[in-house]
Amino acid sequence: MSRPAQLSPLELSAYFAFTEVSSLLRHEVEKQLRDVGKLSYVQFQLLARLGDASGGSLRMTDLADGVVYSRSGLTYQAQVLEERGLVTRAPSPEDERSTIVSLTAAGRKVLAEVFPGHIEAVKTHLFGPLSATDVEMLAQVMTRVSDRLRAESPRSAAPRRRSPAG
Amino acid sequence: MSRPAQLSPLELSAYFAFTEVSSLLRHEVEKQLRDVGKLSYVQFQLLARLGDASGGSLRMTDLADGVVYSRSGLTYQAQVLEERGLVTRAPSPEDERSTIVSLTAAGRKVLAEVFPGHIEAVKTHLFGPLSATDVEMLAQVMTRVSDRLRAESPRSAAPRRRSPAG
């Protein structure tokens, strides 16, 4: 039996502070999204992703990427957003198995209503106490971590296949 | 109407990377906790908090602090943990309104089983790609942000009172 890995005191405090920031910030942002746009965080991410996409449209699978971890979860959210008139769903002309999700004008409107407060929350709660240098370091460090994490983690909502060898 | 606040390109990339790290890391950690200890993240936090407390006991309200945002949510989780035999609940001798939640031996055992993998996940996914200097900087920056956030955010699961002036 090898001794389990340990976190140094510095790592511990970095980890605690990191999780605390991420949960408090998330809570603030979720509150703002709910109050202003009646959106959950996931719904906001989906709309924002569509807003970034060319033509405001994406295939379900591409839309899911990194936001939702199961197919049915995305179908559920897409239904909710469609019922609210914020997106439409239509079969793809190129591949009839695919569904193209598109942002409607109403969807863009909600996104526009929600953005300023969202940005303000981030500016206040995350960047408020940080200097320009801090922000630069944070960007560098987080980008390094996220690149690695993305490489390690499954990227799509596809169900995991049984491992190849028994 | 004032122009809405903007995020600089650097802030944007810091924010995106930060949220991506926090969601992917959370996902990895949740998977480990579920697989090894059949614990949700919230349940783990509650047990860990009890493990840190002197005597392994805390009042409900103190236990909630920063982990759960509604009283009933904590009651629910405390019930689940009690049914699994990981904690006990008993009225406080000092203040009979209060409930003292205490970690059981079984609770400590689950915590001990879960910790090594938890730490390893954090070491791998968060600190893996970082230098000692990076970690130091991350700790400093995150601590600054979290101190501010904690000062701004409500600390307990107490229901918010109506704002004092209409």
Next chain:
DNA sequence: TATTGTTATACTCTATAACTATA
């Protein structure tokens, strides 16, 4: 009256598995 916690209830969200249809 204020505080502590529980209960009833309703709702949101997520995941698994079975299913349909197209490639």
Next chain:
DNA sequence: TATAGTTATAGAGTATAACAATA
């Protein structure tokens, strides 16, 4: 056969409001 998406279903979690008991 593999891929894209939906549906049925069940379970976990959360929040609000009404409630009881103690301070």
